[in-house]
Amino acid sequence: MEVVNMALQFRGAHDPLFTDMNLQIEKGEKVLIVGPSGSGKSTLLNILSGLMPRVIDALLEADHMDLPDGGAVVFQDPDSQFTMPTIGEELAFIMENNQVHIDDMTSNALSALEAVGLRKPLETQISSLSGGMKQKLAIASALLQKADTFFLDEPTSMLDENTACSLWEMIQEVWEERTVVIVEHRVEHVWFRVDRIILLNDEGCIVASATPSEMLSDNREALDALGVWHPHSWQNAPRFTKSTDNGAPLLQINDLSINRVGSELLSVDDLHIPKGQWITLEGENGSGKSSFMMAVMKLMQTRGEVIFEDRPIRKTKQFQGALYPVFQNPELQFITNSVFDEVFINLEMHHDESAAEKKTGQVLSRMGLSHIKRLHPLEISTGQKRRLSVATALGGIPQIIFLDEPTFGLDARHTFKLLELIHELVEDGTTIIMITHDKEIKERYPSRRLKIHNGMLEEVGGGV
Amino acid sequence: MKKRKALTLTDVLVTVVVSLVFAVIYSVWGAFYTALKPLGIHLNELVYGMWFIAPVVVYLIIRKPGVALIAEFAAASAETIVLLQFDVMLIIYGLIQGLACELVFAIVRYKSTALMVAVSAGTAAALSTLPLDWYYGYLAHLETWNLILMAGFRILSGAVVAGWLAHILYRALLETGVLKLLGQYKEIEKEA
Amino acid sequence: MFESIKRYSTFIDRTNPLTKIVAAICLFIAVVLIHDPNHLFHLSLWMLLLFLVMSGIELKYQALLIAVTVLTGLVSSAYMILYGEGDTTLFEFGLVHITEESIVRGLHITMRGLTLSFFGSLIIFTTRLTDVFYSMMQQAKVKPKYAYSFMASIRMLPVIVNEFITLRRARKVRRSLISRKHIGGLRGFTSTVVILLSQSIRRAHRLAVAMESKGFDDGARTYYRQTRFSGYDVCFIALIAVGLIASYYSGQWITPFGTSDAR
Numbered sequence: 001m002e003v004v005n006m007a008l009q010f011r012g013a014h015d016p017l018f019t020d021m022n023l024q025i026e027k028g029e030k031v032l033i034v035g036p037s038g039s040g041k042s043t044l045l046n047i048l049s050g051l052m053p054r055v056i057d058a059l060l061e062a063d064h065m066d067l068p069d070g071g072a073v074v075f076q077d078p079d080s081q082f083t084m085p086t087i088g089e090e091l092a093f094i095m096e097n098n099q100v101h102i103d104d105m106t107s108n109a110l111s112a113l114e115a116v117g118l119r120k121p122l123e124t125q126i127s128s129l130s131g132g133m134k135q136k137l138a139i140a141s142a143l144l145q146k147a148d149t150f151f152l153d154e155p156t157s158m159l160d161e162n163t164a165c166s167l168w169e170m171i172q173e174v175w176e177e178r179t180v181v182i183v184e185h186r187v188e189h190v191w192f193r194v195d196r197i198i199l200l201n202d203e204g205c206i207v208a209s210a211t212p213s214e215m216l217s218d219n220r221e222a223l224d225a226l227g228v229w230h231p232h233s234w235q236n237a238p239r240f241t242k243s244t245d246n247g248a249p250l251l252q253i254n255d256l257s258i259n260r261v262g263s264e265l266l267s268v269d270d271l272h273i274p275k276g277q278w279i280t281l282e283g284e285n286g287s288g289k290s291s292f293m294m295a296v297m298k299l300m301q302t303r304g305e306v307i308f309e310d311r312p313i314r315k316t317k318q319f320q321g322a323l324y325p326v327f328q329n330p331e332l333q334f335i336t337n338s339v340f341d342e343v344f345i346n347l348e349m350h351h352d353e354s355a356a357e358k359k360t361g362q363v364l365s366r367m368g369l370s371h372i373k374r375l376h377p378l379e380i381s382t383g384q385k386r387r388l389s390v391a392t393a394l395g396g397i398p399q400i401i402f403l404d405e406p407t408f409g410l411d412a413r414h415t416f417k418l419l420e421l422i423h424e425l426v427e428d429g430t431t432i433i434m435i436t437h438d439k440e441i442k443e444r445y446p447s448r449r450l451k452i453h454n455g456m457l458e459e460v461g462g463g464v
Numbered sequence: 465m466k467k468r469k470a471l472t473l474t475d476v477l478v479t480v481v482v483s484l485v486f487a488v489i490y491s492v493w494g495a496f497y498t499a500l501k502p503l504g505i506h507l508n509e510l511v512y513g514m515w516f517i518a519p520v521v522v523y524l525i526i527r528k529p530g531v532a533l534i535a536e537f538a539a540a541s542a543e544t545i546v547l548l549q550f551d552v553m554l555i556i557y558g559l560i561q562g563l564a565c566e567l568v569f570a571i572v573r574y575k576s577t578a579l580m581v582a583v584s585a586g587t588a589a590a591l592s593t594l595p596l597d598w599y600y601g602y603l604a605h606l607e608t609w610n611l612i613l614m615a616g617f618r619i620l621s622g623a624v625v626a627g628w629l630a631h632i633l634y635r636a637l638l639e640t641g642v643l644k645l646l647g648q649y650k651e652i653e654k655e656a
Numbered sequence: 657m658f659e660s661i662k663r664y665s666t667f668i669d670r671t672n673p674l675t676k677i678v679a680a681i682c683l684f685i686a687v688v689l690i691h692d693p694n695h696l697f698h699l700s701l702w703m704l705l706l707f708l709v710m711s712g713i714e715l716k717y718q719a720l721l722i723a724v725t726v727l728t729g730l731v732s733s734a735y736m737i738l739y740g741e742g743d744t745t746l747f748e749f750g751l752v753h754i755t756e757e758s759i760v761r762g763l764h765i766t767m768r769g770l771t772l773s774f775f776g777s778l779i780i781f782t783t784r785l786t787d788v789f790y791s792m793m794q795q796a797k798v799k800p801k802y803a804y805s806f807m808a809s810i811r812m813l814p815v816i817v818n819e820f821i822t823l824r825r826a827r828k829v830r831r832s833l834i835s836r837k838h839i840g841g842l843r844g845f846t847s848t849v850v851i852l853l854s855q856s857i858r859r860a861h862r863l864a865v866a867m868e869s870k871g872f873d874d875g876a877r878t879y880y881r882q883t884r885f886s887g888y889d890v891c892f893i894a895l896i897a898v899g900l901i902a903s904y905y906s907g908q909w910i911t912p913f914g915t916s917d918a919r
Contacts, residue, residue: 012649046865055474055868057647073869079815080862083808083872089786092880093804097871099878127814145871299825317832325829331855332819333826335838335847337639345834378854379641392830473872474864476805481816481860484809485852488816498728504735521853538806545785545810550776552680599688600768602736602761605919607753610739633853636846642854645861 001025001048001149001179006062008040008047017043018204030180032190032212035200036226037381037411041183042153044200048181049073049151068179071149072142076157078134087113087129087137088122094144112140115174130285132163139171149179156186157409160285160437165189185411191231201226227413234440238416240423242447247275250399250431251296251323256304258288258295266292268304268457271450275399278426279433280442282460283452289435290328292457293402297325321346324398328405330389331378339380340364340373343391367391368417383414390421400431407438419445471528478646479531480538483518487542490514505610509617513625515539515558516589519565520582520630525643527574529566532585536562553600557593564592577634577651583627590622658781664712667888668778673788674795675889676779679896683775686900687768693760693913696767698903703774706895711781721777729769737762764918785810791883801874808863812856819855823848 002024009016017040025031025048035041046052049071053060075081084090091109100108109122118136126134135155142150152171156164168189184190191197197215199208199222207226208219215223216230223230251273258266266288273279283289294300298316306313313319327333336342343363347356364370367387372380377388386406393401403422407415419441422432433450436442442449449460490511500507518539519532540558544550568585572578594615597603603611637643638652690696708718740762742755789803827848831839838844 010644011647012644012652049869051865051869055865070871073866075862075866077859077862079812080859081866082811083804083863083867083870085786085807085811089880093872094870096877096880097873099876102878102880102882105878105880126811141870294825297825297829299828316828319829319832321829321833325826327822327826329819329822331851332823333830334851335827335830335834335844337636337847345838349833349835376640378851471801472864473801473805473867474861476801477809477860477864478857480805480809481812481856482853484813485816485849485856488813488820489849489852492820498731501731502734504738506735525857534802538809541806542813544780545813548780549773550680550780552684552772552776556681556684596688601733601765602740602919605741605757605761606736607739607741609751610735614735632842632846633849636850637853637857640850640854642857645857 001027001068001181002064002066003047003062004064006047006060006065008043008052008061009059011057011059021204021206023048023198023206025179025181027179028177029196030175030182030194032182032184032187032194032197033200034183034185034187034197034223034228034230036202036228036413037185037383039200039202039226040204041200044204045073045151045153045181045183049149068147068149070145070147071151072145072147073151073153074135074138074142074155076154078131078138078158081138082126082134085125085127086122087118087120087124087126090126090137091122091141091144094141098146108144109140112143113137115143116140117170130163131159132167135159135167136170139167139174143174147178149181150175152180152182152184154184154186155182156184156189161439168193185229185409187229188231199223199226199228224412227411227416229412233412234444236412236416237440237444238420238423240445242278242445247277247429247431249274250309252305252307253296254305254307256295256302256306258291258300258302260288260291264455266295266452266455266457268292271457273400273431273433275431276426276429277431277448278422278446279431279448279450280446281433281435281450281452282437282442287452288455289452290404292452293325293404293433293435297323297402321393322398323400323402324393325402326386326389326393326404326406328408330385333389333392334377337376338373339369339375339377339388342377342388343394346392346394363391363394367421383410383418386410387418387421390418398430400433401425403432403434405435405437407436407441471530474646475526475528475531476534479522479526479534482522482525483535483538484542486514486518486521487539487546491543491546506614506617509614510621511625512618513586513590513621513623513627513629515626516561516565516586516622517626517630517633519562519589520585520626521633521637523565523569523574523585524577524582524630524634525637525646525648527569527577529570529574532565532569533559533562536565557596560592560596561589564588579628579631582631582634583623586622586624586626586628586630587619588622589626590618594618658713661713661717662781663714666710666712666782667891668710668782669712670886671782671888671892672795672883672885673783673791675885675892676783677788679893680772680775680779683896683900684772687771690768691764691918692904692907692916693764693767693918694907694911694916695904696764696771696907697912698906698910699899700767700771700774702899702903703771703778706899707774707778711778713781722774725770725773725777729766729773732769733762733765736765760913760915761918763913787881787883790879790881794879794883795885799874800872800877804867804872808867809860812859812863815859816852816856819852823851 004022006021007016008018033041046056050067052058082090083093088109092105095105116136116139118133156167172193192212197212198206201207207222224236249272253268253271256268257264281289295302296306298313334342344356344360347359364373369388406418426432451458451460519535522531522535536558540555543554565585568588572581737759738752740758742757744756747754786807789807792798793800793803827839
């Protein structure tokens with residue numbers, strides 16, 4: 001696989017994303033492409049897999065391009081890569097495309113499932129699978145494509161730690177002689193499995209290309225400067241002194257019980273949350289972490305008592321913004337059509353116009369969003385959206401901010417930035433409750449850890 | 465030019481999915497208006513335009529022959545899936561309304577995104593099924609004032625909801641930048 | 657889709673979906689042409705019977721569905737009962753003018769709705785959604801591009817519904833913090849729809865890319881689920897045809913309505 005002097009520009013963009021790109025990948029080589037968000041690593045993968053410009057429109061030029069035809073691609077989002085409702089039909093979809101005879105379909109499908117270790121009947125609804133199983137299904141689909149090249153576009157970015165690790169183990173088992181090109185920002189489990197790592201910078205140029213260990217030894221500074229995850233990234237993570245003091249009691253939850261489709265999902269006997277704590281909430285996928293957030297916010301029907309500052313809370317609006325949730329999909333929280341307005345509408349209620357504008361400016365610059373304040377909130381990157389969503393909380397002067405997996409999908413630079421911001425908020429006396437899967441975050445930062453285990457909310461390690 | 469006119473897989477998928485979004489919204493908000501039906505003064509007709517807002521919005525963002533028809537078919541089948549009602553009438557009505565929209569769009573040769581085009585398409589769709597209703601619902605045997613009320617509400621709804629509102633939604637969508645995915649760079653520049 | 661509430665399956669489960677659709681269209685035309693309320697009364701009973709016996713779903717769901725269908729059917733013809741023309745006045749109050757003729761006409765419209773709804777419910781519970789599209793490709797030669805777009809979009813429906821729910825929750829949180837003008841009325845509606853649309857358009861685009869990367873095109877292909885026409889289709893058509901004809905004759909014997917023309 002080879003590209004020589006390749007240049008790419010999106011239609012309507014002012015500058016090209018890539019210029020003079022040269023890249024060579026040997027047959028059978030396993031390559032990992034890393035880079036900060038916005039460096040175009042997914043775009044590069046789309047070019048190599050032939051999807052761009054054939055399916056995704058863009059202006060592409062090159063002196064020479066030698067690409068494999070019919071490579072198989074695995075994408076990050078399970079919700080937008082499957083076509084059919086059941087496992088069997090989905091796998092059959094690929095075989096139908098390749099005009100496999102109907103008599104061979106079932107046996108082929110079963111052996112592909114066997115290869116990836118997904119032992120489920122063919123009639124299983126895809127929607128009932130966990131994230132990890134869905135990605136296994138995606139790999140099984142790739143195997144059925146009989147391709148000699150695999151392109152993996154952040155296949156584990158939506159999975160938790162253990163699932164991601166076992167998925168990479170499985171992928172390594174099935175990739176055999178194939179050429180494999182991987183784009184991933186969560187690299188700790190794949191770093192040492194590949195032959196070569198390519199590093200892109202913010203301008204979309206290749207700044208380094210080396211074996212995994214050489215990349216770490218020779219290019220450590222470049223990796224850190226670009227804020228790209230690598231196996232030792234956490235050594236550069238911000239360090240704070242954990243606040244141990246117990247502020248005034250804020251929130252009290254008694255005998256809360258959350259039901260889902262008839263059976264009890266989660267019960268919380270007695271939970272006190274004081275001012276100025278950094279709390280993490282952990283638990284397996286589907287254990288009810290997000291539901292807990294919704295229940296405390298009174299956005300969901302539940303039994304039990306929620307008491308805030310000695311007042312029993314029955315409706316969401318009684319919080320008056322003192323308890324503010326940041327959802328996993330920040331898009332769904334936006335209301336206006338500019339980043340500036342999104343914060344401004346909170347402040348205009350408390351200040352006169354010029355003061356509100358000034359304060360909005362301050363909040364935006366604190367969040368590193370000043371340069372994009374005129375853009376539409378749906379247009380900005382995932383990291384920016386998440387910060388904007390925290391910014392909308394600040395307008396209401398919240399006492400507790402509830403964050404649902406805030407570092408999900410962020411590169412190291414943005415993760416650390418967000419952690420610093422959270423620390424500042426905690427210092428100012430805001431309580432943070434943060435749902436997270438990240439082992440490092442759980443171990444480094446919180447002053448208190450909560451965990452959902454067997455349908456009960458528990459303190460981790462004795463707690464406060 | 466030839467390439468632009470053929471429907472791609474993306475075009476078809478976007479068309480169907482957009483229609484589904486409207487179907488979901490309609491089944492939530494529409495329930496409220498069904499509650500007004502027993503009064504018999506056709507207040508439910510005021511939201512009737514929501515039924516063919518999808519083809520107009522989809523036309524504005526894709527502008528190719530056939531999308532309005534597919535959108536209406538999708539909206540009708542979404543009803544089947546969301547509310548578990550297989551209603552032949554809805555599907556037949558949907559196809560007629562889709563064809564009415566297509567007719568208006570064909571007249572402007574699938575080029576214009578003007579407000580007037582959207583309003584005309586909405587009105588055309590609203591009018592298109594009145595003949596069928598005439599026979600099915602015995603409209604000839606209705607008190608005249610009631611008949612005028614029904615037809616009036618429906619045409620108003622077609623023009624305002626399916627036409628004017630669809631156009632507002634299209635303009636707002638342009639601002640979000642998502643239509644770049646469908647190759648609408650010029651339109652976005654113009655809007656900005 | 658309904659395995660959990662199905663008690664048994666019948667030959668209608670094995671009837672080709674296209675046959676059902678064509679039968680549905682014919683039934684619609686027939687229902688519009690029938691003006692004798694007695695005929696229609698018996699026909700709607702026939703459809704009710706078919707639904708009860710052949711759909712194979714649990715009784716409590718059947719009961720629920722029938723209740724909802726009858727209620728919406730009555731509600732949909734309220735305009736005719738209350739404001740229809742007629743000579744034999746039964747009740748008059750302001751604009752409301754109920755006559756014997758308008759009641760018969762209203763009930764006739766209700767029965768049209770019932771006939772189609774009972775038939776529709778029968779189809780819904782005896783048809784696999786994907787088979788509809790498989791048979792459209794195989795027997796009606798619909799291009800795979802259209803059929804698969806529909807099948808793929810159906811998978812997105814729960815995602816859209818979830819987003820809608822979450823969005824409404826998010827707004828509930830922000831509502832108390834901002835001025836109503838940003839979130840109420842037309843502006844609130846527009847921003848809600850635009851967010852849902854833009855999320856879905858992005859997803860549709862990603863899905864199209866994924867499908868094409870898996871080798872999908874409009875060319876030749878094989879089919880995992882084979883659908884074909886068979887004897888079941890003949891039986892099904894016969895069932896509907898018998899209903900149409902028999903209800904005409906039984907409508908002459910047992911006449912709950914005093915007139916044979918609702919007009």
